[in-house]
Amino acid sequence: MKFLDYAPAPESQALLNLKSDYGLFINGDFTAGRGTPFKTINPATEQQIAMIATANEADVDAAVAAARHAYDGVWSRLSGSDRGKYLFRIARLVQERARELAVAETLDNGKPIKESRDVDIPLVAAWCFYYAGWADKLDHAGVGPNPASLGVAAQVIPWNFPLMMLAWKIAPALAAGNTVVLKPAETTSLTALLFAEILQQADLPAGVVNIITGDGSTGQTLVNHPGVNKVAFTGSTSVGRAIARSVAGTDKKLSLELGGKGANIVFDDAPIDQAVEGIVRGIFFNQGHVCCAGSRLLVQESIHDDVIERLKRRMQTLRLGDPLDKNTDIGAINSAEQLARIRELSDLGQQEGAERWSTDCVIPENGFWFAPTIFTNVSTSHRIARDEIFGPVLSVLTFRTPAEAIAKANNTPYGLSAGIWSDKGSRILAVADKLRAGVIWANTFNQFDPSSPFGGYKESGYGREGGRHGLAAYLKPAVRTGSRSIPAAEHAPVTKKSASASKKSTSAEKAAK
Amino acid sequence: MNRLAIPKTYKLYIGGKFPRSESGRVYEVLSHQGDFLANAAKGSRKDARDAVVAARSALGGWAGATAYNRGQVLYRIAELLEGRRAQFIDEIESCEGVNAAAASAQIDEAIDRWVWYAGWADKYVQVAGNANPVSGPFFNLSVPEPTGVVAIIAPQGGESLLGLVSAIAPALVAGNTVVVVANELAPLSAISLGEVLATSDVPGGVVNIVSGSPAEIAPWLASHADVNALDLVGAGDLDWVELQISAAETLKRVLPPESGADAAAPALSRILAFTELKTVWHTKAIL
Numbered sequence: 001m002k003f004l005d006y007a008p009a010p011e012s013q014a015l016l017n018l019k020s021d022y023g024l025f026i027n028g029d030f031t032a033g034r035g036t037p038f039k040t041i042n043p044a045t046e047q048q049i050a051m052i053a054t055a056n057e058a059d060v061d062a063a064v065a066a067a068r069h070a071y072d073g074v075w076s077r078l079s080g081s082d083r084g085k086y087l088f089r090i091a092r093l094v095q096e097r098a099r100e101l102a103v104a105e106t107l108d109n110g111k112p113i114k115e116s117r118d119v120d121i122p123l124v125a126a127w128c129f130y131y132a133g134w135a136d137k138l139d140h141a142g143v144g145p146n147p148a149s150l151g152v153a154a155q156v157i158p159w160n161f162p163l164m165m166l167a168w169k170i171a172p173a174l175a176a177g178n179t180v181v182l183k184p185a186e187t188t189s190l191t192a193l194l195f196a197e198i199l200q201q202a203d204l205p206a207g208v209v210n211i212i213t214g215d216g217s218t219g220q221t222l223v224n225h226p227g228v229n230k231v232a233f234t235g236s237t238s239v240g241r242a243i244a245r246s247v248a249g250t251d252k253k254l255s256l257e258l259g260g261k262g263a264n265i266v267f268d269d270a271p272i273d274q275a276v277e278g279i280v281r282g283i284f285f286n287q288g289h290v291c292c293a294g295s296r297l298l299v300q301e302s303i304h305d306d307v308i309e310r311l312k313r314r315m316q317t318l319r320l321g322d323p324l325d326k327n328t329d330i331g332a333i334n335s336a337e338q339l340a341r342i343r344e345l346s347d348l349g350q351q352e353g354a355e356r357w358s359t360d361c362v363i364p365e366n367g368f369w370f371a372p373t374i375f376t377n378v379s380t381s382h383r384i385a386r387d388e389i390f391g392p393v394l395s396v397l398t399f400r401t402p403a404e405a406i407a408k409a410n411n412t413p414y415g416l417s418a419g420i421w422s423d424k425g426s427r428i429l430a431v432a433d434k435l436r437a438g439v440i441w442a443n444t445f446n447q448f449d450p451s452s453p454f455g456g457y458k459e460s461g462y463g464r465e466g467g468r469h470g471l472a473a474y475l476k477p478a479v480r481t482g483s484r485s486i487p488a489a490e491h492a493p494v495t496k497k498s499a500s501a502s503k504k505s506t507s508a509e510k511a512a513k
Numbered sequence: 514m515n516r517l518a519i520p521k522t523y524k525l526y527i528g529g530k531f532p533r534s535e536s537g538r539v540y541e542v543l544s545h546q547g548d549f550l551a552n553a554a555k556g557s558r559k560d561a562r563d564a565v566v567a568a569r570s571a572l573g574g575w576a577g578a579t580a581y582n583r584g585q586v587l588y589r590i591a592e593l594l595e596g597r598r599a600q601f602i603d604e605i606e607s608c609e610g611v612n613a614a615a616a617s618a619q620i621d622e623a624i625d626r627w628v629w630y631a632g633w634a635d636k637y638v639q640v641a642g643n644a645n646p647v648s649g650p651f652f653n654l655s656v657p658e659p660t661g662v663v664a665i666i667a668p669q670g671g672e673s674l675l676g677l678v679s680a681i682a683p684a685l686v687a688g689n690t691v692v693v694v695a696n697e698l699a700p701l702s703a704i705s706l707g708e709v710l711a712t713s714d715v716p717g718g719v720v721n722i723v724s725g726s727p728a729e730i731a732p733w734l735a736s737h738a739d740v741n742a743l744d745l746v747g748a749g750d751l752d753w754v755e756l757q758i759s760a761a762e763t764l765k766r767v768l769p770p771e772s773g774a775d776a777a778a779p780a781l782s783r784i785l786a787f788t789e790l791k792t793v794w795h796t797k798a799i800l
Binding site: 142432442444 | 760
């Protein structure tokens with residue numbers, strides 16, 4: 001060991017009590033899937049963790065039927081305060097089993113334990129706690145008095161924040177009075193199944209939450225199922241597009257949280273050392289597997305060299321390796337497929353003329369790894385400045401004026417996130433106004449909170465998760481028969497003739513014709 | 514002996530100007546009894562695209578105007594519409610075959626709707642946005658902003674002026690710009706509304722009105738990559754599911770068709786349908 005080296009500090013796996021095989025969680029019980037099971041591996045070692053069931057069409061049917069039955073029979077009749085109490089219970093159980101969940105998440109996903117322990121799992125509990133309190137206050141959700149739940153929600157989530165994404169989806173859905181069929185990502189099903197055990201401990205009525213595992217085709221079957229009323233998807237823009245097409249003409253309410261190519265803008269008056277920390281947090285947090293990552297650094301020309309030099313120096317201190325080690329900053333890439341994509345786009349960046357620089361770190365022998373990498377001399381037309389890489393790869397561009405920074409930041413079909421670094425408050429506010437992105441971090445990056453709405457502009461999707469708006473995504477206005485379907489409070493002062501309004505035909509009737 | 518009247522040429526309204534269709538095409542607008550009323554311009558794919566270009570270039574100014582200003586501009590439309598009442602009564606009577614009282618009542622309601630929506634311009638942000646109590650040293654604010662360029666298929670049939678106003682006014686409140694395909698069979702009041710807009714304080718390009726066949730024009734708008742949202746309120750008789758599928762390619766925000774006298778009923782939700790919520794985290798100093 002050399003001076004300033006760290007001794008290994010691995011988090012113990014002793015508190016994990018994993019099964020060798022996991023079934024589907026349908027109607028409150030684990031059942032074998034009828035598709036071919038697959039193995040889930042630890043991406044840091046490529047060792048098998050467990051076998052996971054695949055839900056085929058019949059299983060999806062069964063899960064949707066269980067959710068419908070629970071909706072009609074139990075959940076939609078329960079008082080808001082009782083729904084809330086179940087969510088409070090779940091939040092507490094997550095807190096109680098937080099360390100176990102963090103270790104399992106790190107094992108299955110490859111992310112550093114310090115992130116799963118300090119970010120992912122605490123946010124899971126926070127999300128459940130936040131929405132628990134909403135369950136008996138739906139009149140204030142912003143969709144008028146006595147809003148109605150939608151019914152059965154089909155939810156498909158990605159592998160980058162497995163349990164956190166689950167909480168973002170399930171908590172507001174249950175608070176609003178819906179029941180759920182959720183499909184985790186193929187490579188990260190484990191914590192969702194541990195969460196199912198928590199639901200059993202919480203004594204949540206059977207069928208209110210069903211968790212079905214499998215690959216993309218299971219997800220496709222689920223979102224296309226005629227028995228679901230709401231589809232919520234987080235993942236790639238191309239899959240989001242396909243889902244938007246497939247729900248066209250139906251009454252399914254849709255939320256999409258898709259890809260991004262966030263700009264992190266550093267002005268010459270920024271506190272540089274803090275900005276460097278923010279750049280690192282923006283792109284190397286969770287190995288860059290973050291849809292809202294600050295994957296494009298826009299740095300003012302006059303400070304470019306200084307920022308890049310300090311950034312490189314800081315990056316050299318990032319510790320890549322065993323995700324279970326408490327000192328690890330950069331964990332494993334989640335899968336061989338994702339690693340191949342990161343390599344392909346990075347190679348392309350080099351071929352297109354950008355200058356590549358990676359930290360000098362030892363890559364473990366087994367598992368999937370990618371050293372933190374930055375590209376300088378990137379121009380807006382380069383693929384690495386346009387495509388979402390979803391890995392620890394930063395593209396650096398420069399600008400001279402605020403107007404140029406704004407134009408470059410907005411020059412993308414995505415619109416999920418952006419960062420602004422400056423000491424000048426008035427400049428931050430003016431630039432934030434002009435950025436076409438759903439979440440903007442000023443002098444910080446990658447902050448999340450259950451009370452704060454998150455979601456995209458443009459091709460980064462629509463609908464919000466978090467906050468009051470995330471709740472409204474699972475509600476509809478009270479149904480008023482024989483008259484306008486909007487609350488009276490919203491009416492214009494109508495003159496006599498429109499009072500004799502005829503019944504509105506629903507889009508379902510339209511679709512049927 | 515009566516003086517020989519001067520009939521009006523009905524053209525498109527694009528970018529604050531009144532061009533003919535670039536295609537040179539027109540179609541006959543008939544009265545309720547089947548008599549010839551006018552040759553309206555039959556808008557083409559190119560006209561629709563020109564309208565999108567005009568709407569895009571007007572977006573920065575309109576979205577960037579103060580909410581108070583947008584409210585006043587929308588209110589002024591109501592003022593001018595009031596002054597042009599007689600002309601609209603004539604057009605509505607002949608196109609829709611209703612009596613003067615019904616036509617007048619329709620105009621009353623259209624005017625009142627402008628006033629109602631005008632009042633929302635500097636309020637909807639307060640109602641739909643909020644401060645978020647995040648766990649950390651941050652000032653965290655969520656505010657709705659306009660989605661961008663909205664393409665609208667105006668209600669077909671029913672009350673032509675009221676249907677058009679009900680569809681375009683809510684999109685304008687937040688600062689979106691609009692390309693609207695008018696009521697095909699009764700387009701006269703739409704073109705005349707364009708004249709009202711042109712002489713009010715609405716900047717050119719903020720509202721663009723294309724007359725012609727919705728079935729022909731709508732697919733080009735639904736697939737246009739520079740259109741951010743699609744209001745299919747009047748598309749019930751078109752193959753609107755195809756339009757929605759086409760809109761999914763660029764993840765446009767889409768409102769489905771509505772029918773009956775309730776179509777596009779005034780509601781805050783119609784304003785919010787074409788807004789995007791922006792959340793900004795501002796770091797607070799540790800004192």
